[in-house]
Amino acid sequence: MSLEQSVIFDERKDQIHRKGDAPFTMGCNRESLAGAVSQRACVFCGSRVVLYPIADAVHLVHGPIGCASYTWDIRGALSSGPALHRLSFSTDLQEKDVIFGGEEKLYKALVELIDRHAPAAAFVYSTCIVGIIGDDLNAVCARVSREKGIPVLPVQSEGFKGNKRSGYHAACKAMFQLMGKGSTEGISPLSVNLLGDFNLAGEIWIIREYFRQMGIETVANITGDGRVADIRRAHGAALNVVQCSGATMDLAKMMQETFGTPFLRVSYFGVEDMAESLYAVARFFLQRDPAIMDRTRALVREELAVLYPRLQEYRRALEGKKAAIYVGGAFKAFSLVKAFRLLGMQVVLAGSQTGTEEDYQELYEITDEGTIIVDDSNPLELSSFLKEKDVDIFVGGVKERPIAYKLGVGFCDHNHERKEPLEGFVGMLNFAKEVHSSVMSPVWRFVPRSIHRGKEPAFTESLFKAGAECRPN
Amino acid sequence: MHHSNAPYTSTTNACKLCKPLGACLAFRGIEGAVPFLHGSQGCATYMRRYVISHFREPMDIASSSLGEKHAVYGGEANLKQGLRNVMHKYEAKLVGVATTCLTETIGDDVPMILKAFRREMEESGVGSSLPALVSVSTPSYSGAHMEGFHGAVRAVVDQFTGDPEVLPPRENRVNLLPGFVSPADTRYLREILDDFGVESVILPDISETMDGPAMEDYAKIPGGGTAIEDIRSMGGSRCTLELGRTIMGTDTAGRLLRERCGVPLHGMGTPIGLRESDVFFSTLKCTLQRKIPRKHTLERGRLVDAYVDAHKYVFGKKVVVFGEEDLVVGLTAFLAEIGAVPVLCASGGESGRFRECIEGVTSGILSPSPEVREGMDFYDIAEEAESLSPDLLIGHSKGFHLAKRLGIPLIRVGFPIHDRFGGQRILHLAYRGTQNLLDRVVNALLEKKQEDSPVGYGYM
Ligand code: SF4
Ligand code: SF4
Numbered sequence: 001m002s003l004e005q006s007v008i009f010d011e012r013k014d015q016i017h018r019k020g021d022a023p024f025t026m027g028c029n030r031e032s033l034a035g036a037v038s039q040r041a042c043v044f045c046g047s048r049v050v051l052y053p054i055a056d057a058v059h060l061v062h063g064p065i066g067c068a069s070y071t072w073d074i075r076g077a078l079s080s081g082p083a084l085h086r087l088s089f090s091t092d093l094q095e096k097d098v099i100f101g102g103e104e105k106l107y108k109a110l111v112e113l114i115d116r117h118a119p120a121a122a123f124v125y126s127t128c129i130v131g132i133i134g135d136d137l138n139a140v141c142a143r144v145s146r147e148k149g150i151p152v153l154p155v156q157s158e159g160f161k162g163n164k165r166s167g168y169h170a171a172c173k174a175m176f177q178l179m180g181k182g183s184t185e186g187i188s189p190l191s192v193n194l195l196g197d198f199n200l201a202g203e204i205w206i207i208r209e210y211f212r213q214m215g216i217e218t219v220a221n222i223t224g225d226g227r228v229a230d231i232r233r234a235h236g237a238a239l240n241v242v243q244c245s246g247a248t249m250d251l252a253k254m255m256q257e258t259f260g261t262p263f264l265r266v267s268y269f270g271v272e273d274m275a276e277s278l279y280a281v282a283r284f285f286l287q288r289d290p291a292i293m294d295r296t297r298a299l300v301r302e303e304l305a306v307l308y309p310r311l312q313e314y315r316r317a318l319e320g321k322k323a324a325i326y327v328g329g330a331f332k333a334f335s336l337v338k339a340f341r342l343l344g345m346q347v348v349l350a351g352s353q354t355g356t357e358e359d360y361q362e363l364y365e366i367t368d369e370g371t372i373i374v375d376d377s378n379p380l381e382l383s384s385f386l387k388e389k390d391v392d393i394f395v396g397g398v399k400e401r402p403i404a405y406k407l408g409v410g411f412c413d414h415n416h417e418r419k420e421p422l423e424g425f426v427g428m429l430n431f432a433k434e435v436h437s438s439v440m441s442p443v444w445r446f447v448p449r450s451i452h453r454g455k456e457p458a459f460t461e462s463l464f465k466a467g468a469e470c471r472p473n
Numbered sequence: 474m475h476h477s478n479a480p481y482t483s484t485t486n487a488c489k490l491c492k493p494l495g496a497c498l499a500f501r502g503i504e505g506a507v508p509f510l511h512g513s514q515g516c517a518t519y520m521r522r523y524v525i526s527h528f529r530e531p532m533d534i535a536s537s538s539l540g541e542k543h544a545v546y547g548g549e550a551n552l553k554q555g556l557r558n559v560m561h562k563y564e565a566k567l568v569g570v571a572t573t574c575l576t577e578t579i580g581d582d583v584p585m586i587l588k589a590f591r592r593e594m595e596e597s598g599v600g601s602s603l604p605a606l607v608s609v610s611t612p613s614y615s616g617a618h619m620e621g622f623h624g625a626v627r628a629v630v631d632q633f634t635g636d637p638e639v640l641p642p643r644e645n646r647v648n649l650l651p652g653f654v655s656p657a658d659t660r661y662l663r664e665i666l667d668d669f670g671v672e673s674v675i676l677p678d679i680s681e682t683m684d685g686p687a688m689e690d691y692a693k694i695p696g697g698g699t700a701i702e703d704i705r706s707m708g709g710s711r712c713t714l715e716l717g718r719t720i721m722g723t724d725t726a727g728r729l730l731r732e733r734c735g736v737p738l739h740g741m742g743t744p745i746g747l748r749e750s751d752v753f754f755s756t757l758k759c760t761l762q763r764k765i766p767r768k769h770t771l772e773r774g775r776l777v778d779a780y781v782d783a784h785k786y787v788f789g790k791k792v793v794v795f796g797e798e799d800l801v802v803g804l805t806a807f808l809a810e811i812g813a814v815p816v817l818c819a820s821g822g823e824s825g826r827f828r829e830c831i832e833g834v835t836s837g838i839l840s841p842s843p844e845v846r847e848g849m850d851f852y853d854i855a856e857e858a859e860s861l862s863p864d865l866l867i868g869h870s871k872g873f874h875l876a877k878r879l880g881i882p883l884i885r886v887g888f889p890i891h892d893r894f895g896g897q898r899i900l901h902l903a904y905r906g907t908q909n910l911l912d913r914v915v916n917a918l919l920e921k922k923q924e925d926s927p928v929g930y931g932y933m
Contacts, residue, residue: 009558032514032538035555036562042515064574064613065484066491070519072871092484095615098578109483128513128575129614132544160513160575161541379533380562383691398522402531406688448689 007380009033015375017360019367026360028375031163037378039326039399040353042159044127045071046167049416050247051123051155051174053198054226055079058119060089062106062137063127067159068092075416077198079225080205084119093129103135110144110152120228121151123174131158151228153177164328165246165354172251175222175231180259182229184236188217190285190292191237193261195252196244197268197423199224200416206424207268210278213299214292216285222248235259239284241266241277244331268423269335269431271307271342275300303425311342314432319344321392321439326374326382326400327414330355330363336395336414337366343432348389351377379403387449392439408447410438486851488795488871489821491613494520495621496571497534498653500607502677503629504698505566507559509535511552511583512573513544527889528656528683528897531695535559535568539575548576549586556590560604563693566701569625570608577612584608605701607632617822619797622653623720626676630726633704637734640709646672647760648713648736650727651902652720652743652799653888656684658902665903668766669757674703674710676726684897708734712760714753717799718742718830719822742834743799743902745910746807747776749834750903772904779908780811783915788812790918793858795819795849795868796887798827800901804867804886805843806834807907813914814839816861819849851875865917870896882917886910 008016014027032038044061048071052059061068072088079085091109093102106124114122122144126137137154145152153174157167192211197204204224211218220226220234240252240263252263264284266277282296323340325333330352337347350363351374363373372385383403386394394404397415404411412434414422420430444450497508497520510517517536524532535558537543537551552570559568572583587606594603609628611621651662659680666673681697707713713736715727721740731738739760744753750773754765790813794801798820805815818831828845835842844857855875858866866876866883870890876883890896900906919933 007562009562031540032536033554033558034537034551035509035535035558036538037517037533037535038514038538039518040514041518042513045515045519060483064491065487065489065617066494066516066519066574066613068484069487069490070523072486074522088486090484090487091482092487093574093614095612098574098612098614105482112481112483113485128515128544128573129578132575132578159515160539160544163514379531379691380693387690398526399518402525402529403691405529406531406685407691408687408689447687 007384009036012036012376012381016377016381017364017373019364019371019373020369024361024364026357026364026373026375028355028357028360030376032376037380038353038376039378039397040376041164043162043164043167043170044125044157044159046164046247047125047155047157047171047174048167049075049164049198050168050171050223052085053077053079053223054121054123054228054231055085056082056120056227058084058089058113058117058122059125060091060106060110060113060122061125061127062091062102062130062135063093063125064129065090065092067127075198076200076419077224078202079199081227084117089113098129098133101133101135102130103140106135106137106140107144110140111148114144114148114150119150121153121178123153123155125155125157127157128159131161151178163354168247169250172248172254175251176254178228178231179255180235182232182236184233187219187233187236189238189288190215191217191219192239192241192281193220193222193234193237194218194224195222195240195242195248195263196246197221197224201419201421203268203421203423203427206421206426210299210424211281214278214282214296215289216281222251235261237261239264239281241281243268243277244329246329246331267331267335269332269427270339271304271311271425271428272338273335274423274425274428275304307425307429310429311432314436315342315344317436317440318432321345322348322389323435324349324386324389324391324394326351326377326394326396328353328397330359332414333363334366337363339428339431342428343435345435347371348391349374349385351375383407393435408444408449410435410441410444412438481852484850484852486871486874487821488819488850488854489617490523491516492611492616492618492621492624493571493573493613494523495618495623495653496569496609496611496625498524498679499622499625499629499677500567500569500571501532501682502679502698503567503569503704504700505604505694506698507533507535507563507565507568507694509537509555509559509568509570510573511537511548511570511581512539512575514538516573516575523889526891530683530685530897531691532683533563533694535563544575544579547579548581552581552583552586553590553593556606560602565604565694567605567607569629570606571611571621571625572609573611574613577610577614583610605632619653619799619822623725626650627724627726627729629676629704630707630729633701634708634730634734635705637708640706640734643672643706643709644711646674646710647757648707648710648727648730649673649675650713650715650725651675652717653797654716654743654902655888655897655899656680657898657900658906661900661902661905665754665769666757668768669761669763671757671761671763674707675699676704676707708736710736712737712739714756715740716743716753718802718833719798719824719826742806742830743803745800745803745901746810746834746907747773747780747904748810749803749806750907753903769904772908776904776908776911779911783911784812786915786918789814790864791816791861792865792867793817793819793854793861793863795854795866795872798822798824798830798847800887801868802827802830802834803901804910805831807910808867809835809839811911811914813865815843816863817844817846817854817857819846819854819857821849823847865914867914882921884910884913884917
């Protein structure tokens, strides 16, 4: 039995495709296979990811303690002001609450936290067992909202009711309730909301600055460095700019339906996608401000003038190296494929936790022959692919890191924990720098992978050979 | 029972983790074992992430990945399918099934499902290749991660130790149940037992599974861990040493071995500090009737010497200690010995025995006794700490925010350590571990003093 056969479940065979093998089809959008150690999280996680960066709201997790403990301050979503989002609030349900219901405890906890922190709003996340014991979240939230005079929004994020994407949807629904409430006076006709950027490592500030230079006002950050008051007037913006794999796509659609706000899908990763995103927005406003295109071109030109020479240096070192990508949403994978190409590197594996059929189709089209495309993978599969393709760097999140390192493969964290901005033109440079600092490290010489493949002289090995003699020289 | 004396309804920044996480860590310390969570996918993924960030090692936790319809009709089918998949792909020798809040609430009877699964497998002729199946009930709405940990250890012992009549007595072997200690601690404990010339079964043993070597192939299940064969014969060992004052006298694996197999049980504190370590060494000395190896008496001697060298730096320094109860008890015992003043001992755990254990290790050496609080979160701890104006914090890395706010050093110990390197290699126990802690405490205080001083002393 080949290595691959021994690690791939029959049920998952059609969720893995090798480009060039056969016509492209892809199984996806399924529940994870029991016992397969999926890298996926849950509905609650999806909601938490989207709403978490709203910094002046209380985020109360209604449930037993774990769901809150594990999400305490785990993302580097920065705020320029209040930082309520970095606290982990829970009702820490106990046995008696499970038996008699947790509504009373939820009510008290909410009142207590609102009195203590005077937030602009409160989000209440329901977790798995809340879905079972049947607490009426809506009623409790409505009551507290009445009494305290701030929006108190239930988020229907019971972990088992779908996957991360259902969580995105629940989050969008909760946020949407805020919209249309604030005054839109004084908003520029050249204005946008930034959807789907969570301000990891301060990224949204970079993007806002680009738009500012183009003469565009940003009304609401949704949700990086987000504020409740901004979201309440977001419907006053002329355009929604939606980044990333659809975490906030549902919100854009709801806003289009209700307020008629059009939207554009963009990505801020990599040079090509970043520039194209700015141009697309400029094109949208061209009628209102014909000079906007010139300003945008100037901006891009200026950024690239700084960026290109330095990228070339990295490219020289990285040319021909092999990369593997496994990320949460497929949209990010598209940008990464292009970014690696810009560095002269070859993508040999591209996968995501929650891609859709169209996503995988697109991935298929932009990748090279022989690339493995995979949906909802697991450690056994991923490690066998890394080995088979003799990968130099693996891009993923925290859970993928030890897989790479254990096998002696470089790694780049492109997820919540990143501390360096990877968006924007400067982000591409940071990305190149990070890839370079992992791929070019001398430590890979000493790992078993290199030694056994004969890439490196086995000098460390020979030291330990049985019977090696110690001759004086 | 709720022992919490926290004044608030809401929890902010919990100082505890959920019960199945402890169980998964314990299962991980058994050879060929795969931890398995019966519940929805999210719990397993969150726990993996949390554990990985500390150990920097792969941590596969399988899940029955329940969806909406299972939550309504029960998770039996998914649990069975999950077990089959884990059997086939991981070739596990043991699957440790821990329940979650969800499956406890919907009322799945896991032991019964496992029994049925075993029967079905036997009927279909694959019974002989079946891994051992151990289950532990771990609803997080009653108890936290340490209860889950001890519960899993007990469940494993319960499953594997049978009739003492047929067990060959092993006079030269001891059982050691260390609790949740670091891989470095586990290696050191084994070294001590080796030096005594005695065989040992350490359960669980995460020294290799959570701190392993670089590999060419991904090990489906990392090497190392307590061998199941060894667990089976624990009932024949000469005695059991069980660490942790708060679990003494409770329904533990050690007690089970005593009751079922007549193995004498020595319960004692987590050996941190001189006196608690002395108890550990002298217990070995008496039960084995052997001298303490010179290497270790020397280490003890050096530790006392270091206590003397360090005493002025630490005398009267006020310390807030937080984390798992048994770890805090050990740390407090140590701090009291060196003349530091533990002013607050706090834990998110709620054993109900925390205070009496702290009093046990501080009476006669520290007065008054420190504030002792169970069921605390970091909001409570911060509130208390502000009024106590401590010089130092000791605990896991989640105390960082508080340390920063107070402008004092944090000595990172235990689990989790998410913001520093090498958490799995921190030594806490016995003479050598205490020495390590002492060095770190003294240096943290010196560094603070040096940095705060305008003079810039070159000798401290
Ligand atoms: S539901 Fe229970 S088991 Fe799952 S993460 Fe939350 S507290 Fe832990
Ligand atoms: S209990 Fe449910 S909501 Fe909480 S982490 Fe687990 S799957 Fe997610």
